[in-house]
Amino acid sequence: MSMLTKEDLIQIRRDLHQIPELALEEFQTHDYLLKEIAQFNQEFLTVRELPKLPTAILVRVEGSNPIKTIGYRADIDALPVTEETGLPFSSNHEGVMHACGHDMHMTVALAVLNYFSEHQPKDNMLFFFQPAEEEKCGGLLAYEMGVFEGEWRPDEFYGLHDSPDLPAGTIGCRMGTLFAGSTEVDVDFIGTSGHAAFPHNANDMVVAASAFIGQIQTIVSRSIDPVRSGVITFGKFEAGTIRNVITGKAHLEGTIRGLEQSMIEELVARIKDVAEGIARSFNCEVVPTFEQGGYLPVENNPELTKNFIDYMEANHGDQFKLTEPAMTGEDFGYLLSKIPGTMFWLGVDDSHPLHSSELSPSEDALEPGVKAIVDFLEYRMQEEA
Structure with missing residues (x-):
């Protein structure tokens, strides 16, 4: 399975970590993502920008024999936190930091998109690089603009959130509500x-x-x-x-x-x-x-989530863990109230909590996380519905 190398992933993550931007101000991040996507094989890709939500990016991947459209979402904004990690690639933007790990989210999404740009998927795919998750409800804004209509509407939606409490590369999920x-x-x-x-x-x-x-x-x-x-x-x-x-x-x-x-x-x-x-x-x-805005409970679809968990337990059992619900909020809950789907954790093994000025996710999570997600999506495309 060819994809971006571990070194590529680390470099992308560190580049993104240095340019954190607040909700609806993610212009440098947007430009970086577009630059990376432009280097991928464009044969199956259609890139769409939204004038009314100018930092958002959607990418549609044309399937070879599609019966459905599978969506994948990554949030791109950061927090008004002054970084105190001491890392050589710390934030270049004073008072702003990727203290919730969205740099990891974007890196994984780019890697999954890169793989399917080189290996045409059976089903259509939609990648949504979403602004304004931390505040201002970017998912709700996009949905209410009518973005997810026609060929741009996924039949099912997936997305991850990094977890400092899980070992690096672990996939965590549960039936029912994942986030409050x-x-x-x-x-x-x-x-x-x-x-x-x-x-x-x-x-x-x-x-x-x-x-x-x-x-x-x-x-x-x-x-x-x-x-x-x-x-x-x-x-x-x-x-x-x-x-x-x-x-x-x-x-x-x-x-x-x-x-x-x-x-x-x-x-x-x-x-x-x-x-x-x-x-x-x-x-x-x-x-x-x-x-409340778009911060509804992240309620995983029963059928799709059982499918996801069963696959991970059977094929990535040493990498998978059933998790308890968390009281953290996530605006992916709004999209899941409109489109069935599943949110899951990616373990990043850090002693510091989310939103901490010292959060430093393990980059060892990137490669196994990408592989598990790609494996699942390819499996999912073999199913009839």
């Missing part, structure tokens, strides 16, 4: 400011917001079935300007996570209930706002 859905929640508290010495003439929103936080902690522990999973975290609390002034305003920012969309909806409803109760108790205004 996530919803951003902001809460504004509006009361009356005043002098610290005359609290009876003010309405203190530090106290109201603190009471809100205290009650929120009981939602998961006392309102949710303990065998189901949900998370509510408020990571930002803003209030006040000076020690001797009671503030009439407070602002909270947080996130909700759930393995099922119904769980997220339950958590949203309970937060609204608590907000109403605090507003009555403290005679103030409490305004919660919620934004």
Whole structure:
């Protein structure tokens, strides 16, 4: 099976690692990807760009005897993180880093595309190099633009996410939900400011917001079935300007996570209930706002995922591991809510977690990861549906 060499993969990954860009700003990354793709055999390829989503790239590979179109997605954006790895190929863009491993994702996708450019697939294939996964919901944006229509609509979609917790090159997957859905929640508290010495003439929103936080902690522990999973975290609390002034305003920012969309909806409803109760108790205004965008739970299609797992266990058994669901979010969940498919892990064996300024995925994951994916896709094309 000829494909890009291990040395090629490492060089591509390091090149991409040095040019991380934030959501919808991935212009240098886009140009690098196009340059690499242009060096592949073009006989079976059609490259498509999107004027309304200018950093996205789609590549269609014409099949020799197609009965379906298989999609493969790789996200291309980075995070506003200052790199602290000390690597000789560290980020050249100050304050921005591939701290979630999307440089690895892109490298694997390029290698799989390169293989099928040289070995015409039986089925049609669609590769989607997607901007704005970390924020701004690039998958949702592309779908709502009508990108995946006609010959550009995959019948099934696959994609990976690197996992520092798995040995390098390990493929991990599970039936059901792989990643949680996530919803951003902001809460504004509006009361009356005043002098610290005359609290009876003010309405203190530090106290109201603190009471809100205290009650929120009981939602998961006392309102949710303990065998189901949900998370509510408020990571930002803003209030006040000076020690001797009671503030009439407070602002909270947080996130909700759930393995099922119904769980997220339950958590949203309970937060609204608590907000109403605090507003009555403290005679103030409490305004919660919620934004989910495209970050739905990543719910793997049962039939396609069983097929994927069965193949990996039978043919890459020493490389495959069944995994537990994770509370991290991924906007591939939106695409999987529209098009059946499977997301899986690629182990990158690192002691640092995703989004860490010291994340340094093992490049030993690249070659075995590519081979396992290519093997599966070729097998998948031998099936009738």
